[in-house]
Amino acid sequence: MQDARSLCSVSARIRILRTAADLFHKQGVRATTPGEIIKASGVGKGQFYRHFKNKDILVHEVLRSFLEAVKKDKAPVRYDVTSWQDLENFFLSHIEFQRKFSMTRSCPIGTVGNEANEGNDKIREDICLIVDVMKSKLATFFVAEKTKGRLQKDLEPKVLADFCVATVQGAMLLGKVSRNSRPAEAAVREALLHLKSYATHSSIEPGKCQSNRRPETSRAGHQEIAR
Amino acid sequence: MRSRKVNGETTRLRIIRVAADLFHKQGIRATSPDQIIDASATGKGQFYHYFKSKEGLIHEVLQAQMEALRMSTGFVNTEINSWQHLEHFYAAFVKLQKSFNMSRGCPIGTVGNELNEGDELLRNDVNLIFEILKNKLSAFFIKEKAQGRLSAEADENRMADFCIATLQGAMLLGKIKRDARPVEATLKEALLHLRRYATNPEAAK
Numbered sequence: 001m002q003d004a005r006s007l008c009s010v011s012a013r014i015r016i017l018r019t020a021a022d023l024f025h026k027q028g029v030r031a032t033t034p035g036e037i038i039k040a041s042g043v044g045k046g047q048f049y050r051h052f053k054n055k056d057i058l059v060h061e062v063l064r065s066f067l068e069a070v071k072k073d074k075a076p077v078r079y080d081v082t083s084w085q086d087l088e089n090f091f092l093s094h095i096e097f098q099r100k101f102s103m104t105r106s107c108p109i110g111t112v113g114n115e116a117n118e119g120n121d122k123i124r125e126d127i128c129l130i131v132d133v134m135k136s137k138l139a140t141f142f143v144a145e146k147t148k149g150r151l152q153k154d155l156e157p158k159v160l161a162d163f164c165v166a167t168v169q170g171a172m173l174l175g176k177v178s179r180n181s182r183p184a185e186a187a188v189r190e191a192l193l194h195l196k197s198y199a200t201h202s203s204i205e206p207g208k209c210q211s212n213r214r215p216e217t218s219r220a221g222h223q224e225i226a227r
Numbered sequence: 228m229r230s231r232k233v234n235g236e237t238t239r240l241r242i243i244r245v246a247a248d249l250f251h252k253q254g255i256r257a258t259s260p261d262q263i264i265d266a267s268a269t270g271k272g273q274f275y276h277y278f279k280s281k282e283g284l285i286h287e288v289l290q291a292q293m294e295a296l297r298m299s300t301g302f303v304n305t306e307i308n309s310w311q312h313l314e315h316f317y318a319a320f321v322k323l324q325k326s327f328n329m330s331r332g333c334p335i336g337t338v339g340n341e342l343n344e345g346d347e348l349l350r351n352d353v354n355l356i357f358e359i360l361k362n363k364l365s366a367f368f369i370k371e372k373a374q375g376r377l378s379a380e381a382d383e384n385r386m387a388d389f390c391i392a393t394l395q396g397a398m399l400l401g402k403i404k405r406d407a408r409p410v411e412a413t414l415k416e417a418l419l420h421l422r423r424y425a426t427n428p429e430a431a432k
Contacts, residue, residue, distance in 0.1 A: 015230075028254075028340075030254060030257050030342075031256045104343070104344050106340060114254070114337060114341065114402070115254055115256075115340075117252065117254065117257065117331075118253075125404070127403050128403060131400070131404070159416065160416070162400065166396035167389075167392055167393050167417075169396035170392035170393055170397065171388075172394065173336060173339055173340055173395050173399070174357065174388060174395065176342070177342070177353050177354050177357060178354050179351060179354075183388040186382075186384065187392035190386065190388070190420065191420075193420070194416065194417075194419070197420075197423065200407070205319075211265060
């Protein structure tokens with residue numbers, strides 16, 4: 001009896017978290033009421049409030065689950081990047097993820113982050129943590145490439161990581177607003193071109209530059225940089 | 228009679244201005260009509276006389292922002308005829324964000340991010356604003372290309388998409404971090420990328 005009940009309780013908690021995460025992604029935190037989450041997750045009101053005293057705590061728990069997923073590389077998008085191919089996948093899988101929702105949603109983390117106004121320091125701190133993990137994973141790749149001499153020496157890995165996260169967020173917003181993956185993909189492909197232009201020639205295997213519409217060398221100013 | 232009409236227009240504009248500021252500050256969902264009525268010192272009857280619903284008001288706010296961007300009468304000069312103008316275009320957004328201590332994102336992007344499947348009218352408004360900005364940007368790139376100053380391989384539309392995406396993403400990141408550095412760093416990288424399409428990078432400075 002005790003076991004079955006606590007098992008039930010665990011699954012109810014997880015169901016609430018999953019439902020809330022989905023609703024926050026779909027319509028934002030502000031537009032989602034506890035009532036909606038209770039209804040959509042099929043738990044009782046009492047059960048809901050037993051697990052989560054209020055909405056703020058639930059938001060925090062949802063964001064913590066996002067943080068864990070990104071940390072452990074179990075998010076829908078992989079942030080553990082160890083090659084240029086991985087980096088390309090990183091960019092494109094964001095758009096692929098968006099397509100699953102017919103381009104009606106942006107990034108779950110960006111959507112909540114956009115709502116972090118002056119009074120919402122708790123949410124903002126949670127989002128900051130997630131963004132920092134994303135950035136450090138990306139920066140790790142750039143550091144590794146730099147160490148191997150495959151990236152220009154004067155580059156700041158943190159800056160490149162900021163550039164990656166920002167472009168992906170902006171591209172997804174563009175995709176959501178236009179309900180079209182084309183501008184989102186165009187933006188991330190330009191970003192990739194930019195990053196690859198920093199690589200020294202030998203580090204990007206031929207054939208792995210498929211994302212570029214044209215060979216890197218045909219590009220006016222970029223070849224100078226790559227040299 | 229005439230002055231009443233003038234007063235009416237002043238009230239309408241005041242409501243739009245106050246609403247635009249609240250939407251920018253806290254988003255459309257977190258802003259109630261009552262808050263706007265309070266902050267604009269308007270009567271409830273007056274408010275609903277001008278705006279039938281909150282959605283109608285958001286639509287009017289976006290229309291006003293669209294006009295300001297189209298006519299270049301707002302905080303940013305959207306007439307881009309040189310690389311320096313493009314740089315100033317980016318800088319105007321950063322300046323706006325800094326004026327709010329990095330606590331707000333882009334006024335347009337903030338609303339765009341909050342939209343969901345049911346908001347077709349408003350999504351259309353935000354999309355139109357992005358299209359207007361993109362057209363202004365791509366027009367510059369097309370002009371540069373026509374004059375042989377841009378690589379033949381450069382794709383003006385993709386470059387414009389990239390401009391808007393980097394700008395929006397950078398501002399969102401800046402708001403989340405309450406820090407202008409990632410914004411400036413991202414936009415600097417974006418400009419570097421765009422300028423490398425110039426046939427004479429030196430002249431593009």
